[in-house]
Amino acid sequence: MRINADRLNESLATMSLIGATTGGGVTRLALSDEDKAGRDLFRTWCEDAGLTVRFDDFGNMMARRDGTEDIPPVLLGSHLDTIDTGGRFDGVLGVLGALEVIRTLNDHQVSTRHPIEIINWTNEEGSRFQPALLGSGAVTGQFEKAWVHDRQDQQGTRFGGELKRIDYLGPETHRPIAGAAYLELHIEQGPHLEAAGLAVGVVDGIIGDTWINVDIQGQADHAGPTPMRGRHDALVAAAELILGVNRIANEEGDPAVGTVGRLAVRPNVINTVPGSVTMSIDLRSPSGDRLTQMFERVQILAGDVASEHGVTIGMDRYWTMNPTPFALNIVEAVATACRDLGEAEHHLWSGAGHDAKYAANLWPTGMIFVRSQGGISHSEVEYSTPEDIATGTNVLLLTTLQLARDTPYNWPPGPVSDSNHA
Amino acid sequence: MRINADRLNESLATMSLIGATTGGGVTRLALSDEDKAGRDLFRTWCEDAGLTVRFDDFGNMMARRDGTEDIPPVLLGSHLDTIDTGGRFDGVLGVLGALEVIRTLNDHQVSTRHPIEIINWTNEEGSRFQPALLGSGAVTGQFEKAWVHDRQDQQGTRFGGELKRIDYLGPETHRPIAGAAYLELHIEQGPHLEAAGLAVGVVDGIIGDTWINVDIQGQADHAGPTPMRGRHDALVAAAELILGVNRIANEEGDPAVGTVGRLAVRPNVINTVPGSVTMSIDLRSPSGDRLTQMFERVQILAGDVASEHGVTIGMDRYWTMNPTPFALNIVEAVATACRDLGEAEHHLWSGAGHDAKYAANLWPTGMIFVRSQGGISHSEVEYSTPEDIATGTNVLLLTTLQLARDTPYNWPPGPVSDSNHA
Numbered sequence: 001m002r003i004n005a006d007r008l009n010e011s012l013a014t015m016s017l018i019g020a021t022t023g024g025g026v027t028r029l030a031l032s033d034e035d036k037a038g039r040d041l042f043r044t045w046c047e048d049a050g051l052t053v054r055f056d057d058f059g060n061m062m063a064r065r066d067g068t069e070d071i072p073p074v075l076l077g078s079h080l081d082t083i084d085t086g087g088r089f090d091g092v093l094g095v096l097g098a099l100e101v102i103r104t105l106n107d108h109q110v111s112t113r114h115p116i117e118i119i120n121w122t123n124e125e126g127s128r129f130q131p132a133l134l135g136s137g138a139v140t141g142q143f144e145k146a147w148v149h150d151r152q153d154q155q156g157t158r159f160g161g162e163l164k165r166i167d168y169l170g171p172e173t174h175r176p177i178a179g180a181a182y183l184e185l186h187i188e189q190g191p192h193l194e195a196a197g198l199a200v201g202v203v204d205g206i207i208g209d210t211w212i213n214v215d216i217q218g219q220a221d222h223a224g225p226t227p228m229r230g231r232h233d234a235l236v237a238a239a240e241l242i243l244g245v246n247r248i249a250n251e252e253g254d255p256a257v258g259t260v261g262r263l264a265v266r267p268n269v270i271n272t273v274p275g276s277v278t279m280s281i282d283l284r285s286p287s288g289d290r291l292t293q294m295f296e297r298v299q300i301l302a303g304d305v306a307s308e309h310g311v312t313i314g315m316d317r318y319w320t321m322n323p324t325p326f327a328l329n330i331v332e333a334v335a336t337a338c339r340d341l342g343e344a345e346h347h348l349w350s351g352a353g354h355d356a357k358y359a360a361n362l363w364p365t366g367m368i369f370v371r372s373q374g375g376i377s378h379s380e381v382e383y384s385t386p387e388d389i390a391t392g393t394n395v396l397l398l399t400t401l402q403l404a405r406d407t408p409y410n411w412p413p414g415p416v417s418d419s420n421h422a
Numbered sequence: 423m424r425i426n427a428d429r430l431n432e433s434l435a436t437m438s439l440i441g442a443t444t445g446g447g448v449t450r451l452a453l454s455d456e457d458k459a460g461r462d463l464f465r466t467w468c469e470d471a472g473l474t475v476r477f478d479d480f481g482n483m484m485a486r487r488d489g490t491e492d493i494p495p496v497l498l499g500s501h502l503d504t505i506d507t508g509g510r511f512d513g514v515l516g517v518l519g520a521l522e523v524i525r526t527l528n529d530h531q532v533s534t535r536h537p538i539e540i541i542n543w544t545n546e547e548g549s550r551f552q553p554a555l556l557g558s559g560a561v562t563g564q565f566e567k568a569w570v571h572d573r574q575d576q577q578g579t580r581f582g583g584e585l586k587r588i589d590y591l592g593p594e595t596h597r598p599i600a601g602a603a604y605l606e607l608h609i610e611q612g613p614h615l616e617a618a619g620l621a622v623g624v625v626d627g628i629i630g631d632t633w634i635n636v637d638i639q640g641q642a643d644h645a646g647p648t649p650m651r652g653r654h655d656a657l658v659a660a661a662e663l664i665l666g667v668n669r670i671a672n673e674e675g676d677p678a679v680g681t682v683g684r685l686a687v688r689p690n691v692i693n694t695v696p697g698s699v700t701m702s703i704d705l706r707s708p709s710g711d712r713l714t715q716m717f718e719r720v721q722i723l724a725g726d727v728a729s730e731h732g733v734t735i736g737m738d739r740y741w742t743m744n745p746t747p748f749a750l751n752i753v754e755a756v757a758t759a760c761r762d763l764g765e766a767e768h769h770l771w772s773g774a775g776h777d778a779k780y781a782a783n784l785w786p787t788g789m790i791f792v793r794s795q796g797g798i799s800h801s802e803v804e805y806s807t808p809e810d811i812a813t814g815t816n817v818l819l820l821t822t823l824q825l826a827r828d829t830p831y832n833w834p835p836g837p838v839s840d841s842n843h844a
Contacts, residue, residue, distance in 0.1 A: 190647025209646065211692060222800065223681035223704045224631065224773030225612025228672045230797070235682055236668050239661035246658050250650045259645035260657055261692045263685065270633060270683045270702040280692040282645045351646030375652070378644065 001108050003397050005390035008100040012389070015041065015080070015096060016088040025380025026088055030081040030123035030134075031059065031162035038080045039168060042095065042120060049102050051118070055170035058148060059122040059163045060135045062176050065102055067115040067404065072178035074112075074404045075363060076101065076396065077119035077136070077355055078186060083127040087382025089389075093370065094185045095120050097393040101400055112404035114180050121355045122163075128153045136355035139175050140362050179363035181330055181403045184356040185396045186367060187384050188348075191375030198346050199388040200395050202334045203367035206350045206357045207255055208291045208323035212281040212298070214241065218311040220267055220275025232310040235265055235274035241313075244301040245281055248294055255349045256285040258294065281315075286323050286349045324357050330366030330403070337398035343391060368395050423530050425819050427812035430522040434811070437463065437502070437518060438510040447802025448510055452503040452545035452556075453481065453584035460502045461590060464517065464542060471524050473540070477592035480570060481544040481585045482557045484598050487524055489537040489826065494600035496534075496826045497785060498523065498818065499541035499558070499777055500608060505549040509609075509804025511811075515792065516607045517542050519815040523822055534826035536602050543777045544585075550575045558777035561597050562784050601785035603752055603825045606778040607818045608789060609806050610770075613797030620768050621813040624756045625789035628772045628779045629677055630713045630745035634703040634720070636663065640733040642689060642697025657687055657696035659731040666723040667703055670716055677771045678707040680716065703737075708745050708771045746779050752788030752825070759820035765813060790817045 018041065019027045019034035028034040039061060046053050046063035055061045064073065078094020098118040105112070126132025129151040138148045149160030163169040193201050218234035242260045249258030263279040281298060285291040295317060302313040335345045350356075350367060359365045370392035373383040384392075440463065441449045441456035450456040461483060468475050468485035477483045486495065500516020520540040527534070548554025551573040560570045571582030585591040615623050640656035664682045671680030685701040703720060707713040717739055724735040757767045772778075772789065781787045792814035795805040806814075 188647065189644060191649070191652055192647075207646070209693075221797075222611055222774055223679065223683055224629070224706055224775070225610065225614075226679070226773070226797065227613070227676050228668070228679055229676075230613055230617075233668070233681075235664060235685065239664035239668075242657060242661035243665070246650070246655070246661075254649050254651075257645065257648070257650055259655075259693070259695055261645055261687075261694050261696060262690050263657065263687050264690075265683075265685050268684050268686075271681070271704050272683050273681055274683060282693050284646055351648070352644055353646070375643075375648065 001104065001110070001397070003100045003104045003390060003393045004107070005386060007103065008096065008393055009386045009389065011045070011096045011099065012088065012092065015092055019082065021085050021380055023085065023380040025085050025382070026082045027084050027086065028080065028082045029084065029128040030125065031128065031159065031166055035081055036166035036168070039120065042080060045099060046118065049099065049106060051102065054174045055168050056139070056174040057145065057170060057172045058135045058138045059168040060139060060176065061120040062174065063118040065116045067112050069113050071114055072180045073115035073117040074400055075117050075119055075176060075179045075182040075359070076400065077121055077182060077359065078184050079121045079124035079355060081123060081125050083125045083378055085380055087377060087379055089187045089382055089384050090189065090377050091124055093187060093389065097185045097396050100393055101397045104397055112401070114404040116400065116404055117176060119176055124355055129159050133353060133355055133358055136358040140358040142358055177362070182356065182359040182363040182365040183330070183396060183399060184354055184367045185392055186354060186369060187377060187382070188369040188372045188375070189352050189377035190372065192348050193346065193369060193371040194373065194375060196346055198344050199371050199391040200338060200343055201346045201348045201369040202331060202338060203326065203350050203369055204331060204347050205286060205323060205325035206353060207284045207286045208288050208321060209282065209284045209353070210291055210295060210317055210320040212295070213316040213318060214279045214281060215314040216277040216311055218275055218309065219273070221273040223271040223273050226273055231273055233273050234277040234311055237305050237309040237311045237313065238263065238277040238279055240305045241302060245298060248297050249283070252285065252290065252294055255351055256290065256294065257351065258283050284351060288322050291323070321353065321357070324360045326360060326366045327364035330364050333399050333402045334366050334368055334395065336402065337395045340398055341391065341394055343395070368392055368399070423526065423532070423819070425522045425526045425812060425815045426529070427808060429525065430518060430815055431808045431811065433467070433518045433521065434510065434514065437514055441504065443507050443802055445507065445802035447507050447804070448504045449506050449508065450502065450504045451506065451550040452547065453550065453581065453588055457503055458588035458590070461542065464502060467521060468540065471521065471528060473524065476596045477590050478561070478596040479567065479592060479594045480557045480560045481590040482561060482598065483542040484596065485540040487538045489534050491535050493536055494602040495537035495539040496822055497539050497541055497598060497601045497604040497781070498822060499543055499604060499781065500606050501543045501546035501777060503545060503547050505547045505800055507802055509799060509801055511609045511804055511806050512611065512799050513546055515609060515811065519607045519818055522815055523819045526819055534823070536826040538822065538826055539598060541598055546777055551581050555775060555777055555780055558780040562780040564780055599784070604778065604781040604785040604787040605752070605818060605821060605825070606776055606789045607814055608776060608791060609799060609804070610791040610794045610797070611774055611799035612794065614770050615768065615791060615793040616795065616797060618768055620766050621793050621810040622760060622765055622817050623768045623770045623791040624753060624760060625748065625772050625791055626753060626769050627708060627745060627747035628775060629706045629708045630710050630743060631704065631706045632713055632717060632739055632742040634717065635738040635740060636701045636703060637736040638699040638733055640697055640731065641695070643695040645693040645695055648695055653695055654732040655695050656699040656733055659727050659733045659735065660685065660699040660701055662727045663724060667720060670719050671705070674707065674712065674716060677773055678712065678716065679773065680705045706773060710744050713745070743775065746782045748782060748788045749786035752786050755821045755824045756788050756790055756817060758824065759817045762820055763813065763816055765817070790814055790821070
């Protein structure tokens with residue numbers, strides 16, 4: 001039994017017309033008119049496939065195919081929303097891939113012991129309403145309902161009001177709570193599979209991420225008469241930290257990374273020695289302990305830099321998303337599906353967040369990655385070949401079959417919550 | 423013969439009331455109502471001292487005391503304008519110090535062979551109208567008259583109109599052209615004299631200055647899934663350059679300096695590898711050749727950094743102010759005055775630009791520096807002690823006496839013009 005690659009790619013192409021951009025991408029911001037059109041199309045397709053569609057009080061859409069027993073369903077989730085001028089695959093592949101799995105089971109008149117539910121999570125991207133992963137975070141207890149409904153976009157329009165406006169505000173009782181397993185098919189958004197020459201990857205988990213605000217206070221001075229020795233140049237100190245973060249992440253090794261993405265200089269004038277710098281640091285590691293050790297190395301470096309340059313450096317580690325290792329039985333099921341398809345069993349960690357991150361709080365969770373051309377995503381030129389997409393979706397099909405047939409509902413997920421240091 | 427320190431400090435205090443700020447500083451922007459009030463007060467004081475006041479077509483004010491012969495005057499110049507929330511000494515010391523010299527000569531009924539003219543240059547600071555040094559630059563041939571009159575402040579108000587409005591638009595024939603020598607007394611705006619424990623310094627010249635725009639193009643990527651090895655991080659490349667500029671200037675040694683004062687990152691987002699950086703580099707040296715060598719070292723470094731990080735680095739050396747060594751006979755006259763007063767003869771270069779920079783194009787020029795507390799200037803807390811001010815003004819008096827008595831008008835100044843590489 002294999003999925004129908006042509007049908008899947010046609011569905012992907014049709015969905016990509018909703019919010020299509022002139023550059024070949026898609027803009028389908030959460031709870032926009034385009035998002036509503038995408039949801040409506042998906043709903044029609046699901047009902048055509050005999051699924052029962054419901055949506056909850058965060059607009060998360062669930063499309064259910066009953067099992068032979070009334071036991072917790074296998075959940076297949078991802079998202080239909082995109083960033084502004086995003087691509088045609090990020091998120092939508094996981095939702096329409098899951099629909100193709102259902103259509104294939106229908107074609108072959110295969111019933112499963114567990115029900116199967118497709119989930120389209122609301123506002124995964126966080127482009128319109130912040131933070132990202134709002135729908136999955138709300139259902140899994142990360143965010144308060146009132147706070148979620150009160151999120152505003154840049155025009156001050158609220159999440160709750162938009163949900164009502166596009167007719168996707170459902171009851172709390174419709175939330176997905178019981179689940180035997182959660183699976184998410186997604187493009188890699190990175191270069192590892194392409195570098196390895198492989199179509200699909202088995203995701204072992206989502207790496208941890210910690211965000212730090214850095215405030216460097218030096219002394220603004222005239223760039224002419226102030227000798228090099230007497231300076232307290234905040235930007236020179238910042239440069240030492242930027243290279244230090246880079247060095248520490250390189251020494252830590254793949255898949256750990258460290259990035260200074262945001263930086264502002266004051267007074268930011270050509271002939272004035274910089275008096276202060278604020279900047280961000282983003283550190284990621286598959287191990288929470290290693291993440292903290294990376295942060296501690298940056299702190300020690302900051303102390304040295306502060307002494308050397310006569311500046312003060314304040315560091316605020318204000319947000320941490322702990323690493324999420326996926327459930328071993330789900331990872332093994334994905335690996336088995338790869339082997340059954342004759343594909344290499346290539347394990348990797350996700351460097352980006354996904355709804356699977358929060359799903360893992362409630363359900364045994366796993367992910368399947370599909371090769372991204374050039375490792376590029378969040379871009380109109382984001383691309384995965386029809387062949388790779390078919391291979392990834394077949395892995396999803398075979399994994400779903402294993403789990404919907406066999407998995408007893410007895411896997412106790414440990415609570416994995418984000419922590420706020422602030 | 424010595425100046426009257428009490429009278430000078432009283433005049434400085436009175437002038438500082440015009441445009442006084444709550445923080446103890448002064449805001450007297452060029453051609454503002456405050457500047458007009460300052461000019462009017464200065465004019466009254468000059469006329470009270472028996473001087474003939476005129477102003478030219480750039481608003482530069484000249485106050486003349488005749489000599490015993492009708493030969494070119496000794497010029498004593500500086501400026502009464504300030505930056506926004508500036509200090510009480512920058513510029514005004516040179517103008518009122520020169521007035522105190524005249525008052526002292528009057529007190530002692532000393533006549534000089536050469537006439538003496540005080541000059542208050544228009545718009546030295548460049549805070550309201552850009553560029554700085556507009557009045558002295560215009561008179562010495564740096565800028566076209568129409569272009570100067572067309573300069574606009576941030577509100578779009580023009581230099582020429584403001585000059586007329588405050589009644590300081592004079593005829594072209596009033597420009598100061600003939601001069602036996604040009605002297606400028608100024609606060610140091612740097613820490614050297616304080617570090618040396620000295621009240622006054624003999625300025626050997628104004629160091630050269632070159633401005634470079636740097637454009638670094640890397641590749642913006644997701645900060646999570648993009649491994650360290652595959653990155654083209656424009657900010658990491660910028661950090662290498664910032665530290666390189668710092669190292670090159672340190673190796674070059676005092677008074678050479680190098681500064682990255684302005685920097686902008688794109689897209690400037692915490693979880694995105696920086697795709698591009700633009701930044702400035704300001705290099706200064708007392709030698710034009712050394713300045714070019716510093717720039718060449720930065721260029722070589724940029725080539726290495728570009729290769730190492732897989733980025734492109736464009737460098738545009740768009741403006742250079744060549745170093746201005748002062749006339750040896752004037753420097754020697756200042757040094758002699760210091761020795762005659764029992765002060766150490768401490769030579770230093772000016773790291774900042776002054777009207778003396780352009781004056782040196784027309785006349786044999788020198789400067790006297792007075793110790794700045796903490797090396798601080800362009801600040802409301804800018805301060806020099808009454809004692810140091812008196813010492814500096816006595817150096818101006820004794821130097822003026824030497825030059826107004828002895829200097830024949832036969833020193834041919836070499837043309838020292840700025841060059842635009844753009």
